[in-house]
Amino acid sequence: MHTFLILVAISCIFPFIWMINSSLKPNSEFLSDYGFRLPHKIMWKNYYIAFCEGKLGIYFLNSIIYTFVSVVGIVLVASLAGYSLSRLQFRGKNFIFHLFLAAMMIPTPAGFVPLYVLLKAIGLLNTRIGYCLAMINVGLSLSIYLYKTFFDNLPRDLEDAARIDGCNRLRIWWHVILPLAKPATAVVVIFNALNVWNEFVLALVIFSNRNLMPLQVGLKEFASSPVGLTNYTALLAGLTIASLPIIIIYLIMQKHIIKGITAGALVG
Amino acid sequence: MRYSLKEEIKNFSFVLPALSIFFFFYIIPFIYTFFLALHQGSGLSSLKFVGLENFKRILSPQGTAIIVIFIGGILVVFSFWFKKKIKNRFLKIVKTASIIMGIICIIYGIKELGEVLSSGWVIDKEWWASVGRSFYITLWALTFQNFLAFALALCVDKAIRTGYIYRAIFFLLPVISEIIFGLLIRSLLLPYPGVLAHFLKKLGLENLVRDWLNDPRYALTTLAFVHCWRGFGWGFVILLAGLQTIPQTLYEAARIDGAGAWQRFIKITLPLMLPVIVLVVILTILGTVQVIGLPMVLTRGGPAGKTTVSVLRIYNDLKNYHAGYASCEGIVLGIILITLSFTLIKISNRLKKV
Numbered sequence: 142m143h144t145f146l147i148l149v150a151i152s153c154i155f156p157f158i159w160m161i162n163s164s165l166k167p168n169s170e171f172l173s174d175y176g177f178r179l180p181h182k183i184m185w186k187n188y189y190i191a192f193c194e195g196k197l198g199i200y201f202l203n204s205i206i207y208t209f210v211s212v213v214g215i216v217l218v219a220s221l222a223g224y225s226l227s228r229l230q231f232r233g234k235n236f237i238f239h240l241f242l243a244a245m246m247i248p249t250p251a252g253f254v255p256l257y258v259l260l261k262a263i264g265l266l267n268t269r270i271g272y273c274l275a276m277i278n279v280g281l282s283l284s285i286y287l288y289k290t291f292f293d294n295l296p297r298d299l300e301d302a303a304r305i306d307g308c309n310r311l312r313i314w315w316h317v318i319l320p321l322a323k324p325a326t327a328v329v330v331i332f333n334a335l336n337v338w339n340e341f342v343l344a345l346v347i348f349s350n351r352n353l354m355p356l357q358v359g360l361k362e363f364a365s366s367p368v369g370l371t372n373y374t375a376l377l378a379g380l381t382i383a384s385l386p387i388i389i390i391y392l393i394m395q396k397h398i399i400k401g402i403t404a405g406a407l408v409g
Numbered sequence: 410m411r412y413s414l415k416e417e418i419k420n421f422s423f424v425l426p427a428l429s430i431f432f433f434f435y436i437i438p439f440i441y442t443f444f445l446a447l448h449q450g451s452g453l454s455s456l457k458f459v460g461l462e463n464f465k466r467i468l469s470p471q472g473t474a475i476i477v478i479f480i481g482g483i484l485v486v487f488s489f490w491f492k493k494k495i496k497n498r499f500l501k502i503v504k505t506a507s508i509i510m511g512i513i514c515i516i517y518g519i520k521e522l523g524e525v526l527s528s529g530w531v532i533d534k535e536w537w538a539s540v541g542r543s544f545y546i547t548l549w550a551l552t553f554q555n556f557l558a559f560a561l562a563l564c565v566d567k568a569i570r571t572g573y574i575y576r577a578i579f580f581l582l583p584v585i586s587e588i589i590f591g592l593l594i595r596s597l598l599l600p601y602p603g604v605l606a607h608f609l610k611k612l613g614l615e616n617l618v619r620d621w622l623n624d625p626r627y628a629l630t631t632l633a634f635v636h637c638w639r640g641f642g643w644g645f646v647i648l649l650a651g652l653q654t655i656p657q658t659l660y661e662a663a664r665i666d667g668a669g670a671w672q673r674f675i676k677i678t679l680p681l682m683l684p685v686i687v688l689v690v691i692l693t694i695l696g697t698v699q700v701i702g703l704p705m706v707l708t709r710g711g712p713a714g715k716t717t718v719s720v721l722r723i724y725n726d727l728k729n730y731h732a733g734y735a736s737c738e739g740i741v742l743g744i745i746l747i748t749l750s751f752t753l754i755k756i757s758n759r760l761k762k763v
Contacts, residue, residue: 142564149561150578156593159604175607218427225423232417237424244435248746250699251723251739255438255445258732278434281427310419339586341702342720346727357588361706364592373596384589391584395577398584403646 157388164188164378171374187378194368197379199352200359206269207355208337211276215284215333216326218277223288223325224318228300229310238289245282253346260347272347272355276340280333291325292318331398338387356383445736456733463737469532474522481514535714536738539722540745546633546718547697554637555689558644563678565645566652576646583642590639591706598622598631625715628708632716636703640696644689651685652678687757691750698746 163176165183192198225231226238256275257266265271295318303317319326341357348354351362360383363369369376391398446463448456465473488507561579565572582590597604598621606618621631655678663673679686701720704710710717710725717725719742726735 143568146561146564146568146575149557150575153578153582156597159597160593172602175602175604177608218430222424222427225420229420229423230417231421231424237428241427241431244431248695248699248743248750249439249442249739250720250742250746251442251735252438254723254727254732254735254739255441256434257727258445258451259438259441274430275434278430281431281435285427310423314423335584339588341586341588342724345705346724357586357702360588360592364595364706373602376592377596380589380593384585387585388581391581392577395580396573399576399580399646403650 157384160377160384161381163374164381166374168372168374176377187372187375188382190368190372190375191363191379191382195363195366195375195379196351196359197356197363197382200354200356200363201382203352203354203359204338204356207273207276208334210269210273211280211337212330212334214273214277215280216329219281219284219329220288220319220322220326221314222281222285224292224314226285226289227292228297238285241282241285245286253342256343257346267348267350267353269353272344272353275343275347276337279340279343280329280336284329284333287329288322288325291322295321327397328400331394335398442736442740445733446740448733449731451727451730451732455730459733463734464741466531466533466734467536467737467741469530470525470528471522471530472532474518474525476518477514477521478518481511481516481518484508484511484514487511536719536722539717540719540742542629542716543698543700543719545629546636546700547694549630549633550637550640550693550697551690553634554641555644555693557637558641558689559648561641561645562648562652565649576649579645580642582639585639587639587700587702588706591635591703594635595622595707622708623712625712628711628716632704632707632711635707636697636700639703640693644693647689647692648682648685651682655681683760684757687753687760691753694749694753695746698742 159176162179163171164187165185166176166180167184167186170181222241226234260266260271260275265274299317299321300313303313308316338355339357340355341361344355344358345361348358351359354362360379363379364376369379445456447458447460449459449463450456461473461477464476468476484507488504488511561575565575568575600606600620600623605621609615609617619627621627659677660673663677668676699720700718701724704716704718704721705724708716710721719738723735723738723742726732726738
């Protein structure tokens, strides 16, 4: 039984080790030993090629921008909405909540088709803000659900104390609710950051300007460019640049990440 | 406690940002999909109204007519069922409207069917082939991927000390985006430089070597395998979590009563894991049918379109300025998926009662 586990584990890890190993050797050496031997001399040129010629530096920066903006946006928007759906009263409250829930349950396989036509008509196609808003929308339903259920279970004491002290709604939210919601925010951040970072289809549809593309679409572009098609080690270097940050963050925080993502998935 | 209108507006303003984004990026596109499906062309200016033409191409004219009759029938039956609940005027209007629309649908459908019954049966075979490919991959996912996940979860469940290491390793793959993983495996699988082929030759398994990505016979199965390999981490984590909620005392009691390992599995593990298994099945189906990133980078739609799965087909149609038709395909696929998940949930509810 243990051999089975170890075999599968090695098969999972090995491609990545092979990837890093091959990216450190020149293409000619790679072609002769298939990446299975250690490099004669460690070469960083592939990374340089991927970063500059392959534009991976730009793609990487774009991904960071989009992930940061989208996640901050989702946390703010969803916590506001979750708080109001949980603790504040207004007409249509139930209807709106069920609307968000329904959006989670209904699969929309071709969601990007009308989005493309409409964004093109408005002129938000191929813009950073259009993509960020679309990304916020993608994570909205789940995040609102997470926040609302969290707030439902939150004791009202601190909130009532703040209200007695004369805070208005917004200040209660900013100074009391948001700090208390740290566990929920952690899940929301992890889940959405991963989703935005790995997102591919919407970015593919929305962006035609290479300089605005996030990492995943950029990788696809790089892989089909002349450099990527012939220089295998440069491509692997590019893949390493793209995956190493995720791997490192994952290894450090994997317990939280797994908890966060499965919490998100089980809700669905 | 009645709130004043001013209070209510202030409360509502908290949900306003979320609602606006949701409205513009989900509700409007959702409604627009149906609008688009009745048009051809792409871009707001070049749309041409064609009625049910797109549906006729996907479902064949006869099929469309039959479905229209069916929808009409459902509307009429549904509105009569509604009879008991007419409390306010709004519902009364809805009921009358649906009866009228139902009858119109039935009449239109029968008329269409009459016109079309004698002509040949034309259907978009490529589209349904692509749907079939999506479901082929899903079949592999339901069997290979989930069996592997379950087997690994069972093993790791017993290995308490080192379990978390395996969990971390196995969940790494789904965390890596499908693009990165796809390009990495593609580098291994390509016939030139032929890394995997070389590896197999060294192991003496030369007869296993194929042109995995470019041979029309193997490309789709290769894609399915790569997808399963990447995806088993998901099922693994969820199944493991489920397994770890089963109290050990049940197993102890069974062992004392003399039950063997296989019996313990069938009588204790499986029944208690049923809800989790159903959840994993539904998630697998919904997730795998809509896969698009992996096919795009692994095989680019494959040798002669042999790996063009359903959503990839929709994307290609969009790129070729057939947005209306792409919307229509999306609607058909969405309805298939909704029906499937609905049925599965109903079945699982019935199983739960047993």
